[in-house]
Amino acid sequence: MLMMSSFHRWGGLASFVAASAFFLGCPEPPGNGDAGPQQDCPEGIRQCDNDRLCGGGYCDKDGDGDELAAADDPLGCCVQLICDSNDDCEENEKCDFRRGICIPRDLCDPAAENGGLCDLDADGDPEVDCCGQGQLCEYTGGVPQCVDNPPAAAACFVALGGRALATAPGDTEANPGLAVDGQAIHLDATATDATGKLMPHARFTWTGGPDATGSFTGTCAGPEVCAVTVTAASGTATCDAVINVYPAHTAGTHRVVAVDAVTGLPIEGALATANVAGLQQATTNAAGIAEFPAGAATSVSVFSDAHQWQTIIEPPEDLLIVTAPIGSSNDVAGIKGTFDFDAVHTIGDIKLGLSGTSISANITDLNFSNIIGEIADYNVEIEGVTDPGGQVVPLPSGLVLMLGQEPIKGNYVTFGNAGRNVAWALGGQVRLAEIGEIISSVAASDDVNVGNILGAVLPFFATFDHAVLSGGALEGLAAGPRPCNDDGDCNDAFCVSGHCAASGTGQPTENDEPIPYESWSFPEQTIRPDTLLAQSALYDMPTLPCTPGGYSGGACTAVVENGSAYQSGVVLLTGVIVPGIGLVPLGLTAGLDDPDDQDTNDLRDGVLDYNGDNAPESGTALIDYAPPHDGLEGHPFVTLAIAIDIDGLTDSGGDFGASVLLQVTPKYGSTNTFSGDFLESQGGTFTAGAAGSFALVAKGAADFYSVNVDDGGDVEWNVWFTDDATTFAPGDFHPDPAVAAARFTHADVQAYRLGNGFTAVPVPTTFEQLFTFNGTNFENMLYYMGAWSSESCKDNGVCDSTP
Incomplete structure (x- = not known):
């Protein structure tokens, strides 16, 4: 249920970075033509036949003054795109010196009162409110506007944190809210138009119990x-929600209370145990309730055969467990389609797009396939780039990549949670002249430095445009059987008649070729990025965490000869939280510790560093993002900083550590x-089987911990605790250790810290508050969590990833 099953998927980042660098850098410039007339260009402007001759600009064959169409014109004139001053930009633009691009001058800010401050002249002075008193800033189709009132909603839905709520009792398409007698919960409502597209800045009134907030x-x-x-209610739009209120439990x-995380309905008939003067057993009733006698309980567990198991050590008296059904990873939902690059603000020969869907409010279940898709x-x-017959390259399904009008990968396929969802994308064009030495780092050696490539590729995204899709098909994505070429495309299942099935005569695995685009039954959506990443957020970054296994005595030490004592870098993502949907990314970048390993000053000291004249200061991170737009306006921002060994992604074998910080504002x-x-990767020992055990060796401080043990696949058991010297065995919680052993074959250990700055809803500040049935349930970690780390354990070995 929790994040380690997700961190195993982050290795796809390495394939994305290396492949992007290869195709961004490989194409040769077109040859000089001699069929057309001599090109006359203004004084000081270079004649060209391709972008590479134009330095930081592009070769313009449309507006070069001759009468030839660009397709028939061998020569053009260079156009300067990189700005050095405001004079290089149009009258209504200013130069972003760090990125060297011209951006609109008077962009209102959807998150600021009266639209924020705007420049009036080329010098930036004076500054006044972009919008009038009380007006709101909205973006539609990439264009900002100030409005007196938000647009009228045609419909709406109610959410409890990241979950949209059921509208009638017994509805299994959406969860009912959960509450207990006398305890407050916080509800939100989100407005949409008639198609389900999100509407911004809606104001709601409540009836039936909630107050004005x-x-x-x-x-x-x-x-x-x-x-x-x-x-x-907002205007004429009204929406209902069902709240299941449980009676208060008997003190002492x-x-x-066990609840299904997908349907929101009680889990009936599950084995529950509690260590109260010995291991007590009970069965959950129709309301999902199991009760145990008075006395000090050292643990409470719920073991449903159809769900992920949960154990809480030193639990509160009244405990809510919301746990996911085991389900099938062979059932998938998502969208597919193409990119329309006509509205992007960049120009170049390479067209690059990246698509994804919203990220669950249970943020510790972060799944990188929601960001870049699956790797195939x-x-x-x-011609002239790959070997004859082509070259096999691992690419993410959410990527679109084109060279001119020739598609290298012309379609995207991206995955998401079933039900209401939002899709997002980044897209733009890159000039060949910008590629510089990226390709040399890929082609010159078999030992590719992924960190350096990532640091070179991701800055391109800072100049791209953003897109948001909501409503329509995304209002209710349906999960269906995964299409397949052979058994290798299925997870512990068989490829039968082109789809994954639990049984049948399968097709032996033959290759890793991608599933044909037409085989995906997902709805088709054209993505049109049109909103420039015109805003930036600067962060003071703490020291990077130790490399896994490198924490000792409060300091970081290298675990291999000539290795680094610290993780090598951070991937940063910023977006907004949409109630009932989750996190929608608006920008993506990376920071590295010593980004230039070609110089003689290599120093990994745990501090982010940068190259370039206008780069951020060491120890900071700057992330460019699109202003909330097309229905995302008015929601709080969230930023993730994910510290990982970027250089070692390709060598991790799927088991590697990561540490994450989260801020909401x-x-x-x-x-x-x-x-x-950052929290450190934790240590410990793990042995599998009925006679196996786990023992934590804590590294640094944390509020609480969990161990995610599983069957080697998707069937899991989560054990939660606060004691930094915890040890346990399967028989400590389950009456039949032989049965429990099936979920005790692989383990990951996590550490957590509560508190991320968000105060608009009730938030737990302790482990006890988090697990008490009181409205702050742990499936909404996005609203509560400030940091977590995760590290894979090895059977009969330490949890640290030491060689």
Whole structure:
């Protein structure tokens, strides 16, 4: 259920970076033509036949003054795109000196009162409100505008954190809200148009119990669960939501309530245990409740055969467990389609797009396939670039890559959670002249420095445009069987008649070729990036965490000869939280510790460094992002900083450590900070089987920990605790260790810290508050978590990834 099953997928980043660098750098410039007339260019402007001759610009064959169409014109005139001053830009633009691009001058800010401050003249002075008093800033189709009132909503939905709520009792398409008698929960409502497309800045009134802020305190005398319907209204649009309010538990006893994370319905008939003067057993009833007698409980567990198992050590008396069904990873939902690059602000021979879907509010279940898609081997053939017959290159399914009008990978396929979703994308064009030495780092050696390539490739995205898709097909994505070429495309299943199935006569694995685009049954969507990444957020970055296994005595040490004592870099992602949907990314970048390993000053000291005259200062991170647009306006921002060994992604074998920081804020300041330092990768020992055990060796401080043990696949058991010297065995919690052993074959250990700056909703500050049935449930980690780390354990070995 939790994140380590996700971190195994981050190795796809290496394939994306290396492949992007290869194709961005490989194409040769077109040859000089001699069929047309001599080109006359203005004084000081260079004649050209390709972009490479234009330095930081492009070869313009459309506006070069002759009468030839660009397709028939062998020669053009260089156009300067990189600005050095405001004089290089149009009258209504200013130069972003760091990126060397011209950006619109008077862009209002959707997150600021009265649209923020705008420049009036070329010198930037004076500054006044972009919008009038009380006006709101909105972006539609890449164009900002100030409005007196938000657009009228045609429909809406109610959410509890990241979950959209059911509108009628017994609805299994969306979760009911969960509350307990006398405890407050926070509800949000989100406006849409008639097609389900998100609408910005809507204001709601509430009836049925919530106050004006959406705070709802339910009452239920019991003994049955009380279903309460609440209503939100914005203009003529109204939406209902069902809240299942449980009666208060009897003080001094122990109650556990088990709920399905997908349907929101109680889990009936599950084995529950509690260590209260010995291992007590019970079965959950129709309300998902199991109760145990008074006394100090050292652990409570829920073991449903159809769900991920959960154990909480030293639990609160009234415990809510929301756990995911095991389901099948062979059932997938998503969208597919093409990019329309006509509205992007960049110009060049290379067209590059990256698409994804929203990220679950259970942020510790971060899945990189939602950001770049799944990696598969594509056969690419480009004359003069690849070998005859093509070259097999691992590419992410969410990527679109074109050389001129020739598609290298012309379609995207991206995956998402079933139900209501939002798709996002970054797209732009890159000039061949910009590629510089990127290709040399790929082609010159078999030992590719992925960190350096990542640092060179991701800055291109800072000049790209952003797109958001909501409504229509995305209002209710349906999961279906995964298409396949052979058994290798299925997870512990068989490829039968082109789709994955639990049984049948399969097709032996033959290759890793991608599944044909037409085989995906996903709805087709054309993505049109049109909103420039015109805003930036600067962060003071804490020291990077130690390399896994390198933490000792409060300091970092290298674990291999000539190795680094620290993780090599950070991937940063910023976006907004949309209630009922999750995190929608708006920008993506990376920072490296010693980004230039070709000089003689190599120094990995845990501090982010940069190259370039206008680069950020050491120890900071600057992420460019699109202003919230097309329905995302008015939602809080969230930034993730993911510290990993970027250089070692290709050698990790799928098991590697990562440490994540998270901040949530209604608006970025001039300088921003995270709530604390990175957490260290944890240590310990793990042995598998019925007689196996786990023992934590804590590294650094954390609020609490979890161990995710599994069957080697998708069937998991999560054990949660606060004691930094915890040890346990399967038989400590399950009455039949032989049965429990099936989920005790592989382990990952995580550390957590609560608190990310978000205060708009009730947030837990302790382990006990997090797991108590009180409205702050742990499936909404995005709203609570400030940091976490994860490290894979090896059977009969330490959890640290030492050689």
